[in-house]
Amino acid sequence: MRYLVCLSLFLVLIACEDMETVVEVELPPIEKKLVIECYLEAGQPYRLLLTETKDYFDDLKACPFVRKAIVVITHGGIKDTLNEAFFFNDNCDVDDIIPYGFLPYLSPDSTRFFNYGSTSLCPLDYTQPFIVEVWDTISNRYATATTQFLPPSPILDFKTEFNNSGKAYALLTTEDDPNTENYYRLVLHETSLTKKGEGLLPIPVGRKPRFDRVLDDGGIFNGNVVTTASNYRFESGDTLIGTIYHLEKHYHDYLESVRDAQGANNSPFGQPAAIQSNITGGTGIFTFLSYDRDTIYVP
Structure with missing residues (x-):
């Protein structure tokens, strides 16, 4: 009787082994989007952070910055082209001596950094809109946005x-x-x-x-x-x-x-x-x- 029980368990285990199947789920490719972060401040230079979205399984240390883009801010018919910050490498390890591989432009209070900037100062104007345009010359992408100043609330x-x-x-x-x-x-x-x-x-x-x-x-x-x-x-x-x-x-x-x-x-x-x-x-x-x-x- 004990022999029959052991034989039955063995046959069950063999059957379960045959049922084990490795299923590989192929995720559809996700189109990466341009990511713009730009805060205009009257009397301060134009600054803009340009990156792209990342896939869930992307390398966390892979640099998300978009290189060699054309970035233009227009106000009152005047176009200002922002320059890319000096870039060292593609390593975005925050433990590097120079984080993120480039010497960034910094905001006046140093709370944010940017990889595109200009020496032109943003005017104070509550009447005309500001327009940003970005051309990604490597991946052939284009993005734009418009904003307009509001007076401060004292x-x-x-x-x-x-x-x-x-x-x-x-x-x-x-x-x-x-x-x-x-x-x-x-x-x-x-x-x-x-x-x-x-x-x-x-x-x-x-x-x-x-x-x-x-x-x-x-x-x-x-x-x-x-x-x-x-x-x-x-x-x-x-x-x-x-x-x-x-x-x-x-x-x-x-x-x-x-x-x-x-x-x-x-x-x-x-x-x-x-x-x-x-x-x-x-x-x-x-x-x-x-x-x-x-x-x-x-x-």
């Missing part, structure tokens, strides 16, 4: 208050215009906007803000005070830098969708989120930075 109040435990919170407010549809970003940094990176040639990078809120004037904010506040985390002697950005709708939607996508990537139950973009022929954002900024010291 800081109405920026203050701190202490609780009984000796910790302070920060309050940042602006006044909403009830006659227009408005979008805002309220950001708080501590001590400085920048910090130095590591390596022989440290490149400044943006310090993570203490809070960063994207809001619209719908509901309770319409025509009233737009406000946001931190938790009780600051002490006497701290330096706080508050910034209120006045956003166009495209930029507001882009920021919200980026955060949704990041949240979905960090959750196994999250639904995939599409990035909202104003780029035709690609993805990303072409917008302006219109803001009011102030610094206070916690008493």
